[in-house]
Amino acid sequence: MNSNLSQPDKIRIQRVRLTFPSEAGPVRVLDGIDLAIKEGEFVTVIGPSGCGKSTLMNLVSKTVEHAADQFEGTIDIAWRSNAAHRLGYVLQKDTLLPWRTLEANVGVGLEIMGMPSHEREAQVQSWIHRVGLAGFEKSYPFAMSGGMRQRANIIRTLACNPEVVLMDEPFGALDAQTRMTLQQLLIDLWHAAKTTILFVTHDVEESILLGNRVVLMSRRPAKIHRVFDIDIPHPRSVIDARVAPAFQDAYREIWKELKGDIELSQLKNSAAKGIA
Ligand SMILES: Nc1ncnc2c1ncn2[C@@H]1O[C@H](COP(=O)(O)OP(=O)(O)OP(=O)(O)O)[C@@H](O)[C@H]1O
Ligand SMILES: [Mg+2]
Incomplete structure (x- = not known):
């Protein structure tokens, strides 16, 4: 159950579409992303490689500017302060x-x-x-x-x-033990501060262990394929949460949806590089 449902929306992403120019013509990366994140939520984002997860994070952080003809939709964040480091x-x-x-x-x-x-x-x-x-x-x-x-x-x-923390695969380059330690640390820090976190990962396990909700993006051009509520109480232990029935249900469900997209996208990437 999601305990944050009564909170106001902190981040609201509506009908976001983005196209990058390329030599072979425009490439649509995001194809109608709608997502509302509540204040204090910990939302994880997963999807096939190259589907547009980092691009979405860059748009939320406004670290990339796009010409109007490449970008449609709106991204709003309900800031409480004008501090320089609110994100x-x-x-x-x-x-x-x-x-x-x-x-x-x-x-x-x-x-x-x-x-x-x-x-x-x-x-x-x-x-x-x-x-x-x-x-x-x-x-x-x-x-x-x-x-x-x-x-x-x-x-x-x-x-x-x-007020908002965006994390793009922050533990991706770490060994398994260090990753677990840092996952636990992040859970504990978030539980104490209840910052709004949007966290991208490749790792299905990590997405469930950390997230109140897991957002599954489809392959490019990406839409939000499904959103999973993770019914494991916080503060979680990364060791115990793995054996919770809710973890196993979510793991099975997410893989069931992700599998087809990963296989297809890998074939497509290989073909694009002339490997297949
Ligand atoms: N500045 C850019 N100009 C043109 N194409 C871009 C640009 N940035 C990203 N792309 C393309 O947009 C697509 C999505 O890239 P993005 O980095 O957002 O994917 P991702 O889901 O984060 O991938 P990964 O899981 O491998 O990190 C890719 O096909 C990439 O080649
Ligand atoms: Mg990325």
Whole structure:
């Protein structure tokens, strides 16, 4: 059951269509996306490779501008503040600044927001402790593992207390154990802060473990194929949730829908590259 149904819509995506120009002619990527996300919801997005998940996230974050003839529809976010960091965006590859230490990286957003240094230092320390990075405050990114860097990347975003966090495969490059640790960490952080999160993943398991709802996109040109409510109570344990009947039902259902699209899309990609 979705406990957020009484909340107002935080993000409203309506009739979004997007076409990219290409040498072979226009390529329709998104073909009528409608999705409303409630304040405080954790929504995961899954779909075949190349269907347009990152493109959709870029549109929501407004990191891409499109000519009017390529883009139709509306994307509205109900902001509560004018703060510079009301939206956080976490990608698969961390965007830590190599010349800054861990603590200086985690504090960079707070610094830009003009938080006084004593207050900032206390906040940064507290975040570093919460994610088990104490002792590495003076380390530079090159001397940190992939999991440590991604932890730092996430807390750097959350430290700014954003209203909306977009995450595009943030754990995609991590080994299985580190991924599980960070999934649990993210569940716990979200449970404490109830930020609105839109999270893209390739991994069906991850989409169910994290999401209140899983949005399944079809292959390109993408529509929303189906939305699954995940009836596993929060705060979840990534270990226990895997054996919950609701997890197994959702896993079976999602794979049933996804299978055809993946096979077809892979064939299409191979053909486009002249492999098939
Ligand atoms: N700037 C661009 N110009 C032209 N085509 C683009 C551009 N960005 C993305 N595309 C095309 O749009 C489609 C969707 O790309 P996108 O990166 O959104 O897919 P995705 O679902 O995130 O894929 P993956 O799961 O592999 O990350 C692809 O066919 C891609 O080639
Ligand atoms: Mg992508």
